[in-house]
Amino acid sequence: MTRARSLSVAQRRKIEYQQLDMTVRSIANTHDASPDTNALTPELIALADGRHGDPFSLLGRHDIATGAVYRTLQPSSSRVQVIDALSGASAGELVRVHPAGLFAGAIVDAPQRYRLRIESGGRASEIEDPYRFPPLLSDFDLYLLGEGRNQRLYDKLGAHPLTIDGVDGVAFAVWAPNARRVSVVGSWNSWDGRCHPMRLRQERGVWELFIPGIAPGALYKYELLGPDGALLPSKSDPVGFRAELRPRTASIVAQTPLEEDARDPWRAKRAALNRRDAPITIYEVHLGSWRRKGERGDTLMTYAELADALVPYVLDLGFTHIELMPVAEHPFDGSWGYQPIGLYAPTSRHGTPEEFRAFVDRCHAAGLGVIADWVPGHFPDDAHGLARFDGTALYEHDDPRQGRHRDWDTLIYNYGRREVVNHLVANALFWLRRFAIDGLRVDAVASMLYLDYSRKPGDWVPNQYGGNVNLEAVAFLRRLNELVYAEDAGAVTFAEESTSWPGVSQPAYAGGLGFGFKWNMGWMNDTLVYMRHEPVHRKYHQDKLTFGLLYAFSENFILPLSHDEVVHGKGSLLGKMPGDVWQKFANLRAYFGYMWTHPGKKLLFQGGEFAQWDEWSHDRSLDWHLLAHAPHQGVQRLVRDLNRLYRATPALHELDCAGAGFAWIDCSDAANSLLAYLRRGKRPGDVVVVVCNFTPVARHFYRIGVPSGEAWRELLNTDAEIYGGSGQGNLGRIESEDVPAHGHEHSLALTLPPLATLVLAPERAR
Numbered sequence: 001m002t003r004a005r006s007l008s009v010a011q012r013r014k015i016e017y018q019q020l021d022m023t024v025r026s027i028a029n030t031h032d033a034s035p036d037t038n039a040l041t042p043e044l045i046a047l048a049d050g051r052h053g054d055p056f057s058l059l060g061r062h063d064i065a066t067g068a069v070y071r072t073l074q075p076s077s078s079r080v081q082v083i084d085a086l087s088g089a090s091a092g093e094l095v096r097v098h099p100a101g102l103f104a105g106a107i108v109d110a111p112q113r114y115r116l117r118i119e120s121g122g123r124a125s126e127i128e129d130p131y132r133f134p135p136l137l138s139d140f141d142l143y144l145l146g147e148g149r150n151q152r153l154y155d156k157l158g159a160h161p162l163t164i165d166g167v168d169g170v171a172f173a174v175w176a177p178n179a180r181r182v183s184v185v186g187s188w189n190s191w192d193g194r195c196h197p198m199r200l201r202q203e204r205g206v207w208e209l210f211i212p213g214i215a216p217g218a219l220y221k222y223e224l225l226g227p228d229g230a231l232l233p234s235k236s237d238p239v240g241f242r243a244e245l246r247p248r249t250a251s252i253v254a255q256t257p258l259e260e261d262a263r264d265p266w267r268a269k270r271a272a273l274n275r276r277d278a279p280i281t282i283y284e285v286h287l288g289s290w291r292r293k294g295e296r297g298d299t300l301m302t303y304a305e306l307a308d309a310l311v312p313y314v315l316d317l318g319f320t321h322i323e324l325m326p327v328a329e330h331p332f333d334g335s336w337g338y339q340p341i342g343l344y345a346p347t348s349r350h351g352t353p354e355e356f357r358a359f360v361d362r363c364h365a366a367g368l369g370v371i372a373d374w375v376p377g378h379f380p381d382d383a384h385g386l387a388r389f390d391g392t393a394l395y396e397h398d399d400p401r402q403g404r405h406r407d408w409d410t411l412i413y414n415y416g417r418r419e420v421v422n423h424l425v426a427n428a429l430f431w432l433r434r435f436a437i438d439g440l441r442v443d444a445v446a447s448m449l450y451l452d453y454s455r456k457p458g459d460w461v462p463n464q465y466g467g468n469v470n471l472e473a474v475a476f477l478r479r480l481n482e483l484v485y486a487e488d489a490g491a492v493t494f495a496e497e498s499t500s501w502p503g504v505s506q507p508a509y510a511g512g513l514g515f516g517f518k519w520n521m522g523w524m525n526d527t528l529v530y531m532r533h534e535p536v537h538r539k540y541h542q543d544k545l546t547f548g549l550l551y552a553f554s555e556n557f558i559l560p561l562s563h564d565e566v567v568h569g570k571g572s573l574l575g576k577m578p579g580d581v582w583q584k585f586a587n588l589r590a591y592f593g594y595m596w597t598h599p600g601k602k603l604l605f606q607g608g609e610f611a612q613w614d615e616w617s618h619d620r621s622l623d624w625h626l627l628a629h630a631p632h633q634g635v636q637r638l639v640r641d642l643n644r645l646y647r648a649t650p651a652l653h654e655l656d657c658a659g660a661g662f663a664w665i666d667c668s669d670a671a672n673s674l675l676a677y678l679r680r681g682k683r684p685g686d687v688v689v690v691v692c693n694f695t696p697v698a699r700h701f702y703r704i705g706v707p708s709g710e711a712w713r714e715l716l717n718t719d720a721e722i723y724g725g726s727g728q729g730n731l732g733r734i735e736s737e738d739v740p741a742h743g744h745e746h747s748l749a750l751t752l753p754p755l756a757t758l759v760l761a762p763e764r765a766r
Contacts, residue, residue, distance in 0.1 A: 019285065040097060043463055048073070048098035050194040051225065053181045059197075061110065068110030070094060072129060073194055075101030077118040083126060085113035100194060126168050128212035130196060130502040136171050136208045138202060138624045145175070146204040147416025151483065153426035154344060154434075157206070158239035159253045162217055169212035170253050172198065172220070174237065175419060176390035177205020179224045185234060186211055186220035186250075193223035193231075195398050219250040221384070226391020233383040236341060238423065239397075242353055243329040243345045249384040251342070254699045257357040259435045260489070266364045270438050271490030273320060273369045274516070276556055277682070279653035280601035281643050282371065283319040283609075284562055285310065286336060287327065287350055290606050292621040295581065303355040307362035314368060317609060317636070318643030321369040323441060325563065328354065328375070331382055334565070335375065336618055338443060339380040341412055346435070355437050369438040372431055376424045376476075377444040378410040387411055393421050401461050401619030405447065407454050415448075415472035424479050431490050432484065440484070442515070445497040445504070448473040474513070481514030492516040494558060505556040520600055523548040531591050533671060534578045535695040535755070542670035545594075549662065556657040557600040561608055566616045574611040583696055585611060586755035589718040590692060593757025595677060595691040596642040597652060604639070611635040634724030645716055645759065650681030651688045665689065665705055665742045672697075674752070676704050676742070684711060688715065689760045691752060698728055699752035705742030711735050711763040712748060718754030730755035733763070 046052040047059070062069050070082050072094065080094040080103040091111050094103035115126045137145075137156055144150035145157075148260060159575040172184045187193035188211075198207035236243065237697070240251030260267070272278060287306060293299045310633040314322055326337025329345040337347070346356035363370045379395070381387040384668045386395040396411040397403030403412050414420050431437045448455045452468040463471050484491050497504050506512025530544035541691045566572050577587035588611055596602060607622045610632045614623060626632040646652045655661020665676035673694040680687050689706055706712065714732045721723030721738040730751050741747035752758065 001749060003743040005300055014117050032443045044071075044102065044104075045098070047197075048100040048102040048194070050100075050183070050197070051181060051229065052197065053200060053225075055197040056131055056199045060129055061112070061114065063110075064106060067106060067108040068112070069104060069106050070114075071102065071104045072116055072131070073101055074103055074116075074118055074120075075192055075194060076190065077101065077103070077120045077337065079119040081117040082107060082111070083115045083117050083650065084111040085115050086111065090117070092173055104171065116409075129170070130169075130211050133164055134165075135199065135201070136173060136210060137206060142201055142204040142206060143483075145206060145419065145422065147424035150422055151426055151429055152726045153422055154239055154241075154256070154430045158237055158241060158344065159220065159251065161214075161253065161255060163211065164210055167212045168215070169210055170214040170218070171208070171210045173206055173208040174198075174222055174239075174555055175204075175206050175423075176222070176224055176394070178227045178392045178394065179207070179232075179390040180229055181225040181228060182207040182390075183223045184211060184220055185223045186214070186218055188214060188218065191221075191223075191234075212446050214253060216255055218253045219244065221250050224390055228391065230391065233389075235389060236384050238384035238386060238389070239344050240346055243342045243348055244330050245348045246333075246514060249331065249341075249382075251345075252348075254353055257354060257434050264436075266436070267489045269364075269367070270369060274439060274490050274492040276516075276657050277654045279320060279647040280558075281319045281596075281646060282321040282323045282558070282601070282603040282604040283314045283317065284325065284560075284603055286325045286563065286606065286616075286618060288333065289466050289616070289618050289621060291624065297621050300349050303351040303359040306350065307359045307480045307519075311362050311366050311368065315366045317640050318605075318647065319368070320643075320647070321438070322363060323371040323603065324373060326373045326375055326443070331385075333379065333618060335380070336534070338375055339378070339408070340375050341380065341382060341385040342429060343375075343424075353435075360436050364436065370436075370727070371439040371441050371492075372435075372437045373443055374428060374431070374440040375443045376413065376428075376480075377442075377448045378405050378408060380410050380411050395423070399461065401455075401459055402451070405454070406459075407447075415470065415476045416658045421476050421479070424476070425483055428480055428484060429487070430486060430491070438490070439494060439516070440493040441494040441496060441519075442477075442480075443496055445477070445495045445513075446501070448477070449497070449499070449501055476515050477515075478508040481516075482508050485514070485516075488505055497521075502554075517555060517558050517601065518555045519562075520548070520552075520555075520561045521560070522551070522717050523557070523598075523600070524560055524562075524565065527591070527594075528576060530694075531587060532576050532578065538673040538694055542667070542673065545675060546667045549599075549667075552662070553657060553659040554600050558603050559595055559598060559600040560603040561595070561605060561667070563605045563616060564605060566605060566607070566612075570615060572612050572615050573608045575612055575615065579696070581757060585635065586696070586719070589635060589723055589725065590694060590755045590757050592635075592638060592642060593716065593718040593759070594675070594690075594692050596646050597677075597688070597757065599656050599679075601653075602646070609636055625726075631724045634722065638718060638723045641716060649688060649715070650683070651679045651686045651761070652681075654681045654686070655679075665744075672699065674699070678707065685762070685764075689748075689758075691750065691758045691760075693752040693754065693756055696754040698726075698754045699750075701749045702752050703739065703741050703749050705740070705744030706736055707744055707746070707761055709736045709746035710739060712760040713763045714758060715761050716759040717753065717756060718758075725756065726753060729758070730754075734760075 062442040082091045092107035094105035157173045162171045183193035184196045198209040204712045224232045237251040242252040242254035244250045328340040329342030330340045494517045498521040503512030506517040508514035526544040577584040664680040675692040717729045736746045
């Protein structure tokens with residue numbers, strides 16, 4: 001026993017090869033159709049049974065004293081020959097040494113370059129042997145992967161069509177450090193995990209294999225044995241670039257789009273489009289329900305069809321950006337994409353990755369930025385996904401107090417594991433680089449920041465200091481934003497963060513999280529609560545409209561009226577408004593006027609722009625037939641005009657994120673539910689006055705102080721007849737008077753229409 005342990009690996013392998021050589025020769029000289037598998041080594045039996053974790057140590061060509069031994073697993077073949085690749089002649093025949101399809105043979109004149117000729121079902125073909133090719137990943141690749149610093153992880157892991165040694169095929173690589181064996185399975189090998197076991201790069205837990213003869217379009221999964229030797233459910237590729245249409249779950253070999261060209265003129269436009277002083281108005285879209293087609297309206301539009309219909313529609317309405325609810329592959333339509341399985345694959349519901357990139361390019365050609373909702377906060381526990389990927393809690397925490405969301409019954413990424421962080425950060429950069437996405441809106445940031453998020457006492461694990469902050473998640477988010485902004489191509493990130501966490505949109509080097517913008521959830525909640533009240537009661541809730549200005553410039557805010565506000569029984573925006581039908585529309589128009597003139601960038605979910613009555617459903621199209629009716633046409637026209645006014649008026653957007661851009665004229669007239677305020681631009685004289693009347697009572701000769709004594713033009717009146725209003729107002733123009741009011745030397749005696757917002761500017765400025 002002592003002598004056996006002292007043998008080197010090379011010596012043990014030599015003995016093993018000689019044993020196999022003798023076994024093969026014995027089998028070759030007998031007519032026994034059922035060879036004695038007991039003559040094989042335990043390693044070879046394990047290989048034939050699909051239990052061996054180091055297939056390259058046995059399969060392929062291996063030198064022995066008398067030439068070389070060749071081994072291959074071909075379960076469905078009846079005959080296998082080794083073919084000299086240079087001469088095309090047979091170098092020798094291999095013998096089936098195991099009923100599972102393990103063929104082996106010792107050949108004296110053993111060619112280095114060879115192919116295998118296999119016969120199956122009376123048909124013969126020649127194939128390249130995957131086990132003759134060298135390792136795929138370099139030591140430096142593995143070092144970066146292990147350190148969690150490979151920002152182009154997607155160039156190494158996943159399935160990549162390649163040509164190696166003049167042979168076309170696909171290189172597969174997957175991280176599964178605790179698996180005993182990983183195989184690539186697909187239609188080409190009858191989904192048999194014994195056929196293509198992968199090479200383990202032991203130092204980093206990455207498995208790899210180049211399989212010749214496979215091309216883009218091939219279906220595949222990974223078959224794994226867990227650390228206990230148990231067969232796991234077949235897994236989709238965590239870095240798969242394309243996926244089957246649900247409910248099927250295989251990955252598909254695909255070429256990824258080329259990197260965005262650094263000389264692309266869109267890059268300069270993007271930088272200007274995403275600036276803090278730019279007019280940013282975002283149209284949020286769920287691609288599966290914006291508009292459907294077919295006789296019954298149950299067929300999803302393709303990316304190409306969406307480019308033809310959605311892009312000109314958004315452009316006509318004057319929005320600057322389209323925000324896509326998650327387009328990463330997800331198994332369940334009802335998750336709206338917020339429970340993704342394939343972070344690297346645009347959903348196949350609408351087409352291929354190339355077609356999605358073409359959709360983005362069409363948006364850019366029209367001058368529209370594209371923001372993608374991105375979900376690094378959690379993932380579903382579907383068996384074919386990341387959950388217990390290699391039989392262990394690899395991507396998630398093992399402890400459910402850390403690893404499972406109670407609200408969504410999903411799993412939480414382990415942000416303390418560098419390989420997991422690398423997976424997520426590289427994915428964010430992947431969407432920016434390969435699909436030319438202009439911004440990422442990060443979902444559910446609050447759930448990432450707090451260890452006790454939506455948890456009862458005792459149901460969470462404190463950090464090392466005993467606190468409730470997820471320190472690893474904070475570090476991840478800071479690193480994410482640092483790398484996104486280091487791309488230096490004008491890309492931007494948005495945080496959906498619902499708490500008062502400080503510095504969400506402040507740079508990481510200054511102690512912030514590093515996002516470009518933060519959704520203002522407080523403004524959304526407060527103002528919608530206010531608008532739900534009957535006008536007679538609003539005077540008691542004026543603070544719901546004014547409180548937000550106390551913190552409006554603490555972050556770079558987006559004012560969101562998102563999908564979350566029009567689902568789960570909350571009703572549509574129009575449905576939230578009180579009063580009769582006319583008042584509902586008037587309330588909504590006044591509210592939109594207030595939103596578009598309030599500090600902060602704007603976001604509106606699909607359907608809100610034409611005042612859909614019903615709340616949103618992901619299972620059907622928007623109610624486009626409503627646009628046959630004048631009130632809905634009026635709201636749509638108002639949104640179009642608000643966007644154009646916002647973009648054309650520096651005072652309404654340049655200082656959205658700075659206190660110098662806003663000043664109250666009067667916020668104290670709660671008795672009349674009135675607000676009046678100034679918005680300013682960067683240049684002296686760039687100023688507008690906004691007055692909101694949130695009661696159905698028209699006010700005449702209502703005096704408002706203004707900063708200059710001249711005529712003021714009515715830029716917008718949400719009560720105009722073209723929007724469906726009563727048509728009351730100031731005939732488009734009003735002269736100021738030398739009557740002091742609200743701290744100003746001049747004032748306007750205005751007619752304030754019922755349930756309306758007015759926007760006025762000095763006539764000289766127009």
